[in-house]
Structures are given as structure tokens and as C-alpha cells.
Amino acid sequence: NHLVWQPCMLPVCNFWELPPCARQMSIMISAQEMLSGSGFMELQLPLSTFGLALVTLQRIGGAGSAAHAQDGDVVAGDHHLFIKGFFATSGRLRVQPVFLP
Numbered sequence: 353n354h355l356v357w358q359p360c361m362l363p364v365c366n367f368w369e370l371p372p373c374a375r376q377m378s379i380m381i382s383a384q385e386m387l388s389g390s391g392f393m394e395l396q397l398p399l400s401t402f403g404l405a406l407v408t409l410q411r412i413g414g415a416g417s418a419a420h421a422q423d424g425d426v427v428a429g430d431h432h433l434f435i436k437g438f439f440a441t442s443g444r445l446r447v448q449p450v451f452l453p
Contacts, residue, residue, distance in 0.1 A: 354411070354441045355448040356434060357403040358396065360385045389449030396447035398430045404437075408445070412437040 362382045367375060388394045409418035412433070422433055437445040 354408050354437070354445045355405070356398050356408075356437070356445065357450050358389075358398045358447050359401060359450045359452055360389050361399055361401070386451075389451065396449075398434050398447055400430060402430060402447075404433075408437065408441070412440045414440070 360382075362385060363378045364382070367378060370378065388396060404412075406418055409421045412418075413420035421436070422429055423436075434445065434447070
């Protein structure tokens with residue numbers, strides 16, 4: 353079972369210091385993040401903070417090497433690693449939400 357563990361990203365830093373329209377947008381983004389995490393038909397891509405099992409990284413890196421899974425010259429490593437892993441696992445790599453505050 354190839355999983356990427358991803359917590360819901362909630363933009364709550366300095367929430368009460370934001371203008372009301374920006375607070376409303378933060379609430380909408382938080383709701384969307386939580387809803388997309390519970391939808392089994394939704395394609396999710398990892399964002400910012402995520403975790404993978406060593407076995408999965410070894411599979412993505414090829415030849416049993418987890419060190420080659422992540423390409424050092426890629427800025428958006430989270431999306432890139434997921435797409436690379438999706439094809440390395442023949443489409444079996446999935447994002448599993450972690451519902452923690």
C-alpha cells in the first residue's frame with residue numbers, strides 16, 4: 353500500500369490580524385482543505401508538509417535507493433515527488449489525510 357500522509361493545511365497564522373475579507377478567504381480555504389481530505393474521489397496532491405514510508409521512497413528512487421527519490425533541482429518538490437511516485441507505483445500512490453490540528 354503506497355501512501356503519502358498529508359495533514360490538512362489550515363491557514364490560521366495571524367488569523368485575527370488579517371482584514372475581514374482575508375479572514376473569510378482563510379475560512380473558505382480551511383473548509384475546502386477539510387472537505388477534499390474526506391472525499392475519496394478527489395485527486396489530492398501533497399502540499400508543503402507530508403510523509404512517505406521508506407519502502408515507498410525506495411520504490412520511487414529506483415534500485416532500492418530512497419536517496420534518489422527526490423530531485424535536488426526541483427523547486428516544487430511536493431508535487432514533483434508525488435507525480436514521480438504515482439508513475440513509479442503504476443498509479444497506486446495515494447494521499448491519505450491526517451486529521452490533526
